[in-house]
Amino acid sequence: MTAALHLCALSVHRQGRTVLHPLSALCPAGAVTGILGPNGAGKSTLLKAVAGLLPITGRVTLGGIDLARLSPRDRARRIGYLPQDHRLHWPVAVREVVRLGQLAHPDGRINAAGIEQAMADTDITALADRPATALSGGERARVHLARVLAGTPAVILADEPVAALDPAHQITVMELLRRQAVHAGRCVVLVLHDLTLAARFCDQVVLLQDGRMTAADSPRQVMTPDRLEALYGTRFLTGTLNGQPVILPTGTNGYTSPSSSAVSCTVTTEISASAPGPTVTATASPSMRAVLSSVSRVSASPVCTCTDPRRA
Amino acid sequence: MTDRLLISGLLLALLLCAAVSLTSGGSLTAADLLAAGLGQGDPRHRIILLEIRLPRVLLAILVGWALGLGGAALQALLRNPLAEPGLIGVSASAGLGAVIALYFGFGTLWSLAPAACGLTGAGIATALLLGLTRRGDSLSVILSGIALSSLAVALTSLAMALAPNPYALSEMVLWLMGSLKDRSLQDALTAAPLIALGSLLVLSSQRGLRALTLGEEAAATLGIRLPVLYLRVVGGTAAMVGAAVTVAGSIGFVGLLVPHLLRPLTGHDPARLLLPSALGGALLVCAADLVVRLLPTAQELMVGVLTALIGAPFFLLLLRRHLRETLS
Numbered sequence: 233m234t235a236a237l238h239l240c241a242l243s244v245h246r247q248g249r250t251v252l253h254p255l256s257a258l259c260p261a262g263a264v265t266g267i268l269g270p271n272g273a274g275k276s277t278l279l280k281a282v283a284g285l286l287p288i289t290g291r292v293t294l295g296g297i298d299l300a301r302l303s304p305r306d307r308a309r310r311i312g313y314l315p316q317d318h319r320l321h322w323p324v325a326v327r328e329v330v331r332l333g334q335l336a337h338p339d340g341r342i343n344a345a346g347i348e349q350a351m352a353d354t355d356i357t358a359l360a361d362r363p364a365t366a367l368s369g370g371e372r373a374r375v376h377l378a379r380v381l382a383g384t385p386a387v388i389l390a391d392e393p394v395a396a397l398d399p400a401h402q403i404t405v406m407e408l409l410r411r412q413a414v415h416a417g418r419c420v421v422l423v424l425h426d427l428t429l430a431a432r433f434c435d436q437v438v439l440l441q442d443g444r445m446t447a448a449d450s451p452r453q454v455m456t457p458d459r460l461e462a463l464y465g466t467r468f469l470t471g472t473l474n475g476q477p478v479i480l481p482t483g484t485n486g487y488t489s490p491s492s493s494a495v496s497c498t499v500t501t502e503i504s505a506s507a508p509g510p511t512v513t514a515t516a517s518p519s520m521r522a523v524l525s526s527v528s529r530v531s532a533s534p535v536c537t538c539t540d541p542r543r544a
Numbered sequence: 545m546t547d548r549l550l551i552s553g554l555l556l557a558l559l560l561c562a563a564v565s566l567t568s569g570g571s572l573t574a575a576d577l578l579a580a581g582l583g584q585g586d587p588r589h590r591i592i593l594l595e596i597r598l599p600r601v602l603l604a605i606l607v608g609w610a611l612g613l614g615g616a617a618l619q620a621l622l623r624n625p626l627a628e629p630g631l632i633g634v635s636a637s638a639g640l641g642a643v644i645a646l647y648f649g650f651g652t653l654w655s656l657a658p659a660a661c662g663l664t665g666a667g668i669a670t671a672l673l674l675g676l677t678r679r680g681d682s683l684s685v686i687l688s689g690i691a692l693s694s695l696a697v698a699l700t701s702l703a704m705a706l707a708p709n710p711y712a713l714s715e716m717v718l719w720l721m722g723s724l725k726d727r728s729l730q731d732a733l734t735a736a737p738l739i740a741l742g743s744l745l746v747l748s749s750q751r752g753l754r755a756l757t758l759g760e761e762a763a764a765t766l767g768i769r770l771p772v773l774y775l776r777v778v779g780g781t782a783a784m785v786g787a788a789v790t791v792a793g794s795i796g797f798v799g800l801l802v803p804h805l806l807r808p809l810t811g812h813d814p815a816r817l818l819l820p821s822a823l824g825g826a827l828l829v830c831a832a833d834l835v836v837r838l839l840p841t842a843q844e845l846m847v848g849v850l851t852a853l854i855g856a857p858f859f860l861l862l863l864r865r866h867l868r869e870t871l872s
Contacts, residue, residue: 283765308767319759321623322812335755336767363812379758 235295235386236260237282237419242290244274244281252277254290255445257438261386264413264420266434266451268427270464274443275423276316279389282421283313294387294419308336312385316392316423318372323363326356326375333382343382350381353408355401369396377405381412387419388412394429402426406433427468431455431477439463455479547816550809554823558605561827565601565834566593595728602732603724604830604847607792610739610784612825613818615799617746620753620814621777622682625807628800629785632685632778633692634669638789640696640703641665643716647703651715658719659734659790666786669696673782677774681760685778722793722848724833731791738787743822745780749773750815757814795848797855798825804862 237259244252252274259265267275281288284299284307292299299307312333320329330347337343351357354374359367364375373396380388393409394402410433413420424430430437431451439447439454441463447454460468460479467482567577572589579585580593614629621627629635642662650657669692676688700720707713752773755763764770788795802824803817810816829847832854836845 280761285761285764303767304764304769305767308765311765313762313765315759315761315765317759317761320757321759322757322807322814324757324812328811328813329757332755332758332766335751376758 235297235419237387237421238291238293239282240291240293242278242281242288242292244277244286244288246286251443252281253444256290257445257448259387259419259421260435261419262413262417263435264410264422264433266430266437267421267423267440268425268430268437268455268463269440273440275440276391277443278440279313279391279421279423282387283311283389285313305336309383310385311387311389312380312383314376314380314388314390314393316395318369318376318396320365320372323365325361326364326367327351327360329364329375330356330378330382333379336383343384346384347382350378353381354378355404370398370401373397374401374405377408381408385418387421389421391423392425393422394424394426402429409433427455427460427479427481428477431470431479451477547810547820550806550820551823554820554827558823558827558830561830561834562601562605565604565830565837566597568834569597569837599727599729599732600724600833601830602729603727603735603791604833605826606732606735606739607724607788607795608798608826608829609822610735610742610788610825611795611798611829612802613743613746613822614781614785614788615825616803616814616817616821617749617753617777617781618799619803620756620817621774622685623756623759624682624686625804626800627686628797629781629788630693630794630796630799632669632673632689632782632785633694633696634666634673634782634786635789635794636693636696636700637669638662638666638786639720639794640700642719642790642793643700643703646712646715646719647707649708649712656730656734659731662790663734663738663786665696666782666790670779670782670786674775674779677778681770681774685774718846719793721846722795722851723844723846724792724829725844727791735787735791738783742780742782742784742787745776745783747818749776749780750818753777753818754813754815793846793848795829796852797859798828798851801851801855801859802828804859 239255239257239259241254241256242252243250243254255278257265267278269275277286280286282292282299284304294310299311302310327347330351331342333350334342334346348357351360354377356371356374356378359371359375364372367375373393377390377393380390388409390409394405397405406429409420409422412418413435422430422434424434434451436449437447437451437454438445439459446463447459455470455477457468457470460470464481468479469482470477470479472478567574570592572580572592576585576589577593580589583590611629615627618627618629618631619625622631639662641664642658644665645651645658645661650661654660672692673685673688677685700716704713704716707716752763752768752770755766755768756773758766760770763773785799803821806820806824807817810820828851832850833847836847836850839845
């Protein structure tokens with residue numbers, strides 16, 4: 233699976249209005265592409281257009297094959313789409329929902345091992361026989377992700393895949409999607425609102441504003457405070473924590489959370505092998521220190537020390 | 545429960561019910577019926593078995609099959625457990641056709657005239673419905689069905705209000721109540737091809753109906769052509785239900801109740817529910833018809849009245865249990 237997704241002058245018109253202006257982009261296989269932008273920028277529209285849910289002008293090709301020329305079933309085998317809405321109309325068992333991911337396979341062939349693997353990857357094996365409608369929103373989101381993975385598509389399109397998840401599962405799912413790209417050679421395209429996750433896990437990001445693509449490059453190039461402020465209309469602080477990028481919205485007048493004094497910072501980085509005990513030392517960059525001091529309203533030391541519960 | 549076990553059980557119960565229905569009532573002995581079945585014995589016994597009881601049992605099975613399958617298919621398509629075959633307006637339109645035939649007294653000229661007009665009504669309604677819903681979304685099916693149904697019911701009421709004589713009015717009312725009494729093999733042969741065609745269309749849509757569990761958008765990304773799916777299921781259901789209402793009037797609650805009863809036994813999978821629901825519908829109508837035949841009432845009860853009388857309270861009980869489970 234090394235086919236790249238190529239959007240060539242793709243645009244979407246609805247009821248005489250252009251909701252997505254012509255854009256061209258290359259989403260390489262083996263890489264994660266993040267689509268960022270404020271509400272109503274056209275992110276979901278772009279994803280739906282690529283998934284074949286909306287009539288488009290222009291072309292979308294996968295490995296040189298025009299997707300419009302494929303039958304719906306052939307297209308479904310290549311493109312896995314995870315919608316924002318994780319609706320289920322009947323209380324079907326989780327395993328049956330995941331099995332639906334293989335519905336487009338030739339002759340309805342079911343790969344049971346693939347289904348079990350997808351459930352294991354998304355940490356839902358224990359829920360396999362429960363009605364999917366009885367699950368929490370986050371659990372259901374993982375069931376739908378497992379459904380997409382079970383289909384083993386060349387392209388994974390996911391609309392806000394971590395929006396309903398707790399922080400631990402946000403990281404797990406993003407790591408999983410990254411593995412799908414890097415190890416399985418899939419082309420992964422995500423709509424994200426969490427800029428820190430986007431900066432950390434995406435190989436390239438596409439910025440959308442008012443239905444127009446304003447930038448497409450690596451996160452380091454694109455996700456600068458000025459550009460993000462122009463995009464979202466609010467200020468951001470960018471920096472790194474333990475070598476990982478961190479991007480926080482601060483509002484136009486600095487950080488104004490009423491409970492800011494109670495906010496604490498957790499270091500989730502891997503601990504280096506040389507660290508002897510439960511104590512972890514994290515070094516904050518100047519901009520990160522600014523964040524910490526604006527959050528806690530005290531000046532932050534460049535070096536913070538905390539206890540790693542796994543080693544305590 | 546495995547599907548095979550469920551289907552075998554329903555099939556066995558249906559065969560048993562049909563056998564009881566063929567052999568019950570009157571003073572015919574088993575030997576008389578066996579002889580009549582083999583083409584021997586008293587010719588009157590043959591008439592009773594082959595021209596009175598057999599068409600009735602066959603029609604009960606056909607009509608019940610159509611209503612059960614139609615109900616399960618529409619509930620799956622519209623993803624609404626309250627959907628039933630009457631929702632798409634084809635039943636009411638078939639009823640209107642038959643009432644028009646009775647209004648003008650066509651029945652006296654040709655015994656199959658009400659059925660023919662019923663089929664015409666169902667056909668026109670189906671064509672309109674398919675035209676209105678070809679875009680492939682549930683809302684347009686529901687709204688078009690309600691509009692067609694309301695129009696047909698209004699026109700039926702108008703025909704009844706202006707009925708030329710009390711006899712015609714009573715014929716219309718009785719016809720609309722739904723009954724399998726005094727039907728011939730010809731009636732069964734009229735309905736069978738359309739019910740077979742409709743069943744074929746619906747049963748071959750299982751993949752699409754299963755995918756719709758995730759909603760229309762996700763189903764489309766699983767390779768389902770929604771407009772084609774809607775045309776097949778709505779067209780198939782309309783053909784089946786139009787034919788069923790044409791020969792038996794409107795028999796209520798079967799299409800709503802049977803899928804509800806069987807859904808938990810099929811893991812709530814809308815595709816796995818189709819065949820058991822068809823067999824369950826056939827069994828329910830066959831059993832209800834047997835009961836109305838055997839009940840010692842002055843005038844035979846209409847089977848549609850019985851299914852509604854049993855179905856509605858039963859449905860309320862189910863609903864209560866469901867609500868209790870949801871709240872606990």
